[in-house]
Amino acid sequence: MNYMNIIRSQTRLCGEILEKVEEGVSNGVPADQLLSKIVRSRREIGSRDRRLINDLVFSSFRWKGWLKRFVGYSQQELYALALLMDGKNKYEICRDWGESLEIVKNGMDSLDFDQGLNEKLKIFFERPNNDENFEIIKELFPSWLMDRILFPKEIGSKEKFFMDFAATLQMRPPSWFRTSLKNGARFSSILEKANVNIIGHPVLKSAWAVTTPVNLNIIKEIKSFPYETQDLSSQAVGLVCAPKAKETWLDACAGSGGKTLHLAQLLKGKGEVIAYDIRRNMLKKIITRSKKWGLKNISIFETRKRILKNFPKGLDGVLVDAPCSGVGTWRRNPDARWRLTESELTNYSELQYELLVNMSFLVRAGGVLVYSVCTLTQQETRDCIQRFLNSFKSFKLQKFSNPITGEQTDGTLEIWPQNYNCDGMFVVKMQKSN
DSSP states (O other): OOHHHHHHHHHHHHHHHHHHHHHHHHTTOOHHHHHHHHHHHOTTOOHHHHHHHHHHHHHHHHTHHHHTTOTTOOHHHHHHHHHHHTTOOOOHHHHHHTTTSHHHHTOOTTOOTTOOHHHHHHHHHOOOSSTTHHHHHHTTSOTTHHHHBOOOSSOSOHHHHHHHHHHHHTSOOOEEEEEOGGGHHHHHHHHHHTTOOEEEOSSOTTEEEEOSOOOGGGOGGGTTSOEEEOOHHHHHHHHHHOOOTTOEEEETTOTTSHHHHHHHHHTTTSSEEEEOOSOHHHHHHHHHHHHHHTOOOEEEOOOHHHHHHHOTTOEEEEEEEOOOOOGGGTTTOTTHHHHOOHHHHHHHHHHHHHHHHHHHTTEEEEEEEEEEESOOBTTTTHHHHHHHHHHOTTEEEOOOBOTTTOOBOSSEEEEOHHHHSSOOEEEEEEEEOO
């Protein structure tokens, strides 16, 4: 097959798959699920084509708001622009798709994924660096986001804060990993020998960041090593819980058990963690994952009734890591911003409040209730917690130290991606009165 035929074949394949993914996302299905299913069903797609398709799909969603501005451009030119805005200029086909674009004619090799938004506004729209850019930057997100976002209580300019938040969401996130304190040095050494760029967190000694895309499963020495892929913000949740020896904790929305494992490890085998989730099929993964860590203090409870029966006086601590809109993860999941509708925020908020109410009855007198969501909307964070505290006077905010910085909090913690280089997260710690 000659070069031009290869270009035509790749273009046709990319267009066909991108169209299917866009249709699925518009119906609320995550792009990564769709893409994985489509690629598995097409055995003729090789590894190079998979990388191109993957990059094109997620670049298109990340810059969808700006691509709408290029009216009259061909589909191939929009493909090229999506990749170039993401700094993914290594593909030869990108030059063919965008051969008529000025940015390609003038040289595209200097483009980088992590160039700031103001720099990209200059390159793609010839915009100077000024406050007027705010309106264009807002187009990268749903129109309702600015009105729904959780802004810090003490803030100068909302526009400036939002622009910093937006700029971070358009940059490549690191991959965060957690290992035990005693194994940290060995974990780092193995990855460094494999030429993986790894950086230890200056405060959380069990947290490590990998700044370039890598599949650790291909590193032989790491396969049996006890570590977890866990974002820094998620690790912070377990540290806010701070379970003490001999305590019994409930992870009320355990899923596949990332936070369950962390709580069990923090207890050092001198307490118990109960994993509960209405998605029972997810719970099966926890036991398998716990074996790698040698953890024997995790129990699986499949019904709330059984928890009440076994612990009639309540538990020492309950973590409600509730389902949410996931705005804090939009850096990793750019398609999610176009799947979420404004009306869903109300649905999530009601579900979160209901979970808090139901799980609060499982907390013993003097026990702790922790609420966390990987989102940063007012409705799912401060509003939800204030509603709960107004209705249940026996619970009060409990002050704690921010585990990432050591600073004292009033009982609530907002983790913003631009401040911590991780997913966004909202965490609250409450204590039940005696």
